[in-house]
Amino acid sequence: MKFVITALLAATTAAKTASSSDMYAFEQYKVDYNRNYSESENAERLEIFVKNLAIIEERNNAERQAGGSAVHGINQFTDMHPEEFKSMFLSSDVSMKTSEDRVYAEDLPDFDTSTEVDWTGVYTTPVKNQRQCGSCWAFSATEQIESDLMRLTGSTVILSPQNIVSCDKTSQGCNGGWTESAYTYVKNNGGLETESDYPYTSWIGNSGTCKADSSKAAATISGYTTVSGEDNMASYVQSTGPLSVCLDASTWSSYTGGVLKVCGSSVDHCVQAVGVLPDSDTGYWKVRNSWGTTWGESGFIRLSFGGNTCDITNDPTYTDATLV
Numbered sequence: 001m002k003f004v005i006t007a008l009l010a011a012t013t014a015a016k017t018a019s020s021s022d023m024y025a026f027e028q029y030k031v032d033y034n035r036n037y038s039e040s041e042n043a044e045r046l047e048i049f050v051k052n053l054a055i056i057e058e059r060n061n062a063e064r065q066a067g068g069s070a071v072h073g074i075n076q077f078t079d080m081h082p083e084e085f086k087s088m089f090l091s092s093d094v095s096m097k098t099s100e101d102r103v104y105a106e107d108l109p110d111f112d113t114s115t116e117v118d119w120t121g122v123y124t125t126p127v128k129n130q131r132q133c134g135s136c137w138a139f140s141a142t143e144q145i146e147s148d149l150m151r152l153t154g155s156t157v158i159l160s161p162q163n164i165v166s167c168d169k170t171s172q173g174c175n176g177g178w179t180e181s182a183y184t185y186v187k188n189n190g191g192l193e194t195e196s197d198y199p200y201t202s203w204i205g206n207s208g209t210c211k212a213d214s215s216k217a218a219a220t221i222s223g224y225t226t227v228s229g230e231d232n233m234a235s236y237v238q239s240t241g242p243l244s245v246c247l248d249a250s251t252w253s254s255y256t257g258g259v260l261k262v263c264g265s266s267v268d269h270c271v272q273a274v275g276v277l278p279d280s281d282t283g284y285w286k287v288r289n290s291w292g293t294t295w296g297e298s299g300f301i302r303l304s305f306g307g308n309t310c311d312i313t314n315d316p317t318y319t320d321a322t323l324v
Contacts, residue, residue, distance in 0.1 A: 018050045025053070025074070033076055045079045052078045056254045059262070068261025068304060072254035075295060085253050088204075089291065090268040091134025091176035092246050097315055098180055105227045105318075108235035111278045117238045118275035118286055120300075123147045124242060125158055127299030129292035133174035133202040137246070138164040139290040140270035141182035144244035145192065147272070148321035149219055151241045155323055157218050160198035166208040173207025179244050179270050179317060183224045191217030191324045221319040230306065230313050234278035244317045245287070246270040247310040252289070252301065259284045259302045263310035273312065280306045287312075 018026070026049050029035065037045055059072040077085055125146045130139050138161045146159050164171075168185035171177025186192050193216045201208055227236050227243060237243055249269035251262065275286030283305030293299040303309040 018046060022050050022053060026050075029074060029078060033079075035079065048081050049079050052080075052254070055082075059251060059254060062262045063258075063260070066261045068259060070258040070260035070262075070302075071256050072251075073256040075254065075256060077253040080253070082250075082253070086250070086268070088132045088134065089130070089136070089253075090249055091172075091174070092137045092268055092270045093171070093176040093178050094246065094267040094314070096171070096178035096181055097246075101184075101223060103223065103225045105225050105232065105236060108227075108232050109239050111231070111234045111238045111276075113279045113283070115238065116275065116277040119147070119237075119242050120274050120286070120288070123150045124272070124274055124288060125156065127288060127293050128161070128200075128290045130161070130290045131200075131202065132204045133165070133206070134176050135161060135165045135174055135202055135207075136290055137171065137177040137179050137270045138168070138182050140244045140246070140272055141179040141186070142192065143272045143288065143290075144179070144242065144317065145186065145219055145221060145319055145321045147242045147274075148221075148319045149323065152321060153323055157323070158195040159219060160193045160195045160200070162195075162200045162202060162208060163193045163198045163212055165200075165202055167210035167212045169210075174202055174205045175207070179246060179315070180224065183221060183317070183319060186219075187221050187223065190214030191220030194218045217324045219321055220324055221321050224317045224319045227316045227318070228313075230308055231278075233273070233313060233316050234276050234305070236316075236318070237273055237276045238278065241318070242272050242274045242288075244270065244315075245273045245312050246315045247312045249289075249310065252296075255296050255301055257297050259304055261304040261307075261309065263303070265308075265311040267311055267314050273316065274300075276305065278305055285309070285312060 170181045248264040272288045277283040284302040
């Protein structure tokens with residue numbers, strides 16, 4: 001009885017703080033995103049939703065003041081508390097970044113500031129979805145190996161992030177990791193299986209039990225190369241192919257489109273830079289995310305070029321992937 005009264009009071013409080021337009025938007029949100037809350041959770045999610053609407057407005061104002069074109073709005077994350085979102089989706093562990101086995105790319109060509117290059121569908125597989133698991137680091141590494149296979153061998157193979165999430169014991173599965181740790185796992189453990197042989201099952205923090213079978217490995221690497229600096233990154237992407245990158249995605253929870261200019265520099269997410277227009281005024285990076293195709297621009301985001309937006313230069317890498 002006490003719980004019911006508390007829930008009703010919470011619902012009443014949330015309703016009082018929400019305007020009629022907020023309430024309407026929330027009810028429409030539940031329909032659009034198929035949300036079915038309990039009575040007590042409904043009050044909590046309404047309160048979070050209203051606070052996120054204020055955050056969206058703040059982010060849009062900041063973008064306009066900075067001259068960016070990104071638009072923040074309602075999406076699948078608008079009913080999530082920022083800390084809840086962070087724990088489920090932003091779990092790359094920058095403390096695992098290492099200089100071991102690091103080779104730096106050299107002799108890169110000059111880039112053309114007027115030429116846009118986009119490797120989507122050329123050296124990339126379709127957009128993936130990590131779901132409610134902090135496995136972005138494993139997805140970024142897997143996607144990079146896939147891209148390098150396409151670039152170096154001409155073969156398109158959909159590889160298994162789950163193989164890494166469950167089996168790389170240097171990292172923490174859904175609780176975080178780093179691309180270099182994933183590369184080392186693939187290098188030292190016989191390679192990486194395909195998605196069809198080792199499908200993705202992680203959900204709400206469940207990293208799964210390792211069931212790797214090296215006899216089923218489809219691809220492997222013997223090392224990775226780091227590209228240092230944004231100009232060198234642009235040269236590489238423009239001339240050669242995609243790069244795995246780790247950056248700050250703390251403001252991405254509300255991104256819906258445009259070129260993002262306002263961003264933090266506390267690295268918490270690993271993704272893939274798949275295209276670039278390296279112009280200092282209107283240029284941008286095209287970045288492939290792992291939150292499904294309903295987020296952002298069909299699963300992608302554009303970041304302003306030239307200012308190390310979101311600390312995109314933190315750890316760009318590519319591999320020497322080969323088929324097994």
